[in-house]
Amino acid sequence: MLWRLSSALWFCAPFVVLLILWAVFIPYFDVNPRLFPHLSSVIQAGIEGIKDGTLIQHIGASLLRVAVGTVLALLIAIPLGIAMGVSPIISSFLTPLFRFFSVLAGIAWIPIATLWFGYGFGAITFVIFNAVFFIVTYNTLLGVSTIPLQVRNAAASLGAGRWAMLTEVLLPGALPNIVTGIRTGLGFAWRGLIAAEMIATNVGLGYMLFVARDFYRTEVIVLGMIVIGVLWLLLDRLVLAPIERATIERWGMVQRA
Template sequence: MGISRATAMFLTPLFRFFSVLAGIAWIPIATLWFGYGFGAIIFVIFNAVFFVVAYNTLLGVSTIPHSIRNAASSLGAGRWALLFHVLLPGALPNIVMGVRTGLGFAWRGLIAAEMIATNVGLGYMLFVARDFYRTEVIVLGMVLIGIIWLMIDRLILVPLERATIERWGMVRQS
């Protein structure tokens, strides 16, 4: 996508448009197409993640200078070598950033989809607690949602991002 200027110019507005749609915006169509259940949740999560990762990948590849691509090609790099030794390493920090952002969107979409499209999960717990005026359960659910996301972010995503930017020379290890 990022190699072809015409493709990038065509897809960029589409990816930007779909990237800003909140996961919750997909819930009505998800329940219409997949009914209430895990199919709808998977659809919501996929849409929350895919467009953000695809857009960041497009940006990552398109920001690699043409001189680097041309240098690799003139040194004999074929299509696969160019992909695995120039494009992927050059775009990887953007891809990881897209994954991290997309997973944040997916987490919010999951909680919202649980409220509407299923009868399980933390989102559903919040939704039911509202019906019974259980403010303490709602607050507990909100705290759990925040703690679980912080654990995912700090234990998995931050180390992945740090390793990626250190590995590909964007910062130096201290």
């Protein structure tokens, strides 16, 4: 526990130094707030954003898109990846498509997505879906194919039928790769989200950044950048990493980094 606390503090240390430098040097050199804001005005913008609810609204819109896009992607990607892992025919047929679309995944879909879904929720969720879907499908396929044949044979000789093979062997066996896929996919999705929100919506963190530029409100831009970074770190460290720790490392399937 003490070790966890000290490692968390050590993680924050360079950010504290950065904040101190910011608080001291921006006023000292009298930097134009239209080019870079004072720390105090960013804090002020943050407080205002929370008070009038706009910041929360932007964060909520962004997170909702990520959640919906990711869940939809997982619902299709994991079964498809397992089917590909089990069937060499399905896998070899679809693999070229996945190679192609995983390069395309992301912001390249925005123009066509806005034509299909209009500006806003649908188009952006579609971008998130793409970012997560291809990576998780591919990682699930990889995970299934790394399960040793003997482990599947063992389950079969202990009486596992098709359903038990899926739930007791293929899913847990592929889980380390699935979690890795989700982590990587969400990383791409988060970047894609901000870009997509600059183009195709009127609410969300990306939109908040982009609009602030028109009014030279650098304090809102920097606030948005900080929120984007901090949210990702929280998501990765507090949600995704503990899932990996709690299961996979204990199973000895992935070596502790």
